[in-house]
Amino acid sequence: MDLAALQQQLRDFVQARDWSRYHTPKNLVMAMSVEMAELVEHFQWLTPEESQALASDDARRDLVEQEMADVMLYMLQLADVMQVDIEAAIQRKLVLNAQKHPPLP
Incomplete structure (x- = not known):
């Protein structure tokens, strides 16, 4: 998935x-929270x-x-x-998680 291209597509949309004036960090987080609740x-x-x-019920899965x-x-x-490189942030977080939670012996 090309996240930069997807972000540009979202920006254009x-x-x-x-809607740019409404897409503040606060509003986006609140909207995401509502969508998470719907999930x-x-x-x-x-x-x-x-x-x-x-997962095997096609209608509900959709x-x-x-x-x-x-x-x-x-x-x-x-x-x-927020001008966050989300791919880099995810990679950094994976490293931190690996340090915090080492594999079982």
Whole structure:
């Protein structure tokens, strides 16, 4: 996935609708939180087994995929607005996680 190209596509989408003034870091985080809550709704009250079975239910999986995409799109927009190199940030975080949580012996 070319994140830079995707961020440019998002930038163009926002600019074409004159939404830039609304896409502040605060608003993007709040919107992402709402989308995450919508994602959580699909799993609320399911047993662990039911939540795993959701992956084989095409209709329900499609709805989950849409919410996942919404969360990710807002994260990419937030990174863009905050001028964060999200790929580099992820790589740094993976290194920190590996140090914090070493493999089992």
